[in-house]
Amino acid sequence: MKIDSEIRGDVLLLTLGDPRVDAAVAMVFKERVRTLIQGFDGRVMIDMSRVEFLDSSGLGALVAVMKLLDNDRRLELAGCGPIVRKVLTLTRMDSVFVLHDAPPAGSDLDAA
Template sequence: MKFDCRETSDLLFVKVLAERIDAAAALKFKDSLREFTGQAKASHVVLDLSEVGFIDSSGLGAVVAVMKLMGSTKRLDLAGLTPTVEKVFRLTRMDSIFTIHAQAEDVNKLYKAG
C-alpha cells in the first residue's frame, strides 16, 4: 500500500494511494499510519481517502485503531470520501465520530481562515 504524506507546521496530510482498504491491507495500513503519525510534529492529521473506492469492516477498524493510537494529543480528520466509502461510514455511524471534509484542501482553508 502506498501513501503520499506532506506536513505543514500544523497539519499532516496522508493520502492513501490505493483502491481498497480491506482485510488484506488493513494491518499494513494501520502500521504505516502509526509510523507516519508517530513521527509527525503536527497535532492534526488529515487522512485523504479520495482514491479509495472500497473499505470493509477490517479497513474501518484500522481507521478507528489509528485514531485510538494517536491518543488525545493528536486529532484525526477524514477527507475526500468516495460515495461507497462515505456510505460505510454513514451506515456504521462512524461519520459521527470523525470530522469529515469534502476534500483535504478544505482543511487547509479552515486553518488559514481560523
C-alpha cells in the same frame, strides 16, 4: 500500500494511493500510518479520495489509527467517495471522524 505524507503547518496530510482499504491491506495500513504519525502532535488528515472500497477491517484500521492519537485529537478524513461515506454513515462512524468533502489545497491547510 502506498501512502504519501506531507506536513503543512499543524496538519499531517496522508494521501492513500490504493483504491481499497480492506482485510488484505488493513494491517499494513495501520502500521504504516503508525510510523508516519509517531511523534507528530498536530492534526492528522487522511485523503481518501482515491479509495473506492472500505470494508470492516479497513474501518477497524481507521479506528485503530484514531486511538493512536491523543484524546483531544480526532482523525480527519477528506474526500470520501459515496461508497466509503455510506459505510461511515451506516456504522455511525461519520460522527466519530471529522469528515471533509475534499482535501484542502496547500494554502487552506496553512490557514486551518
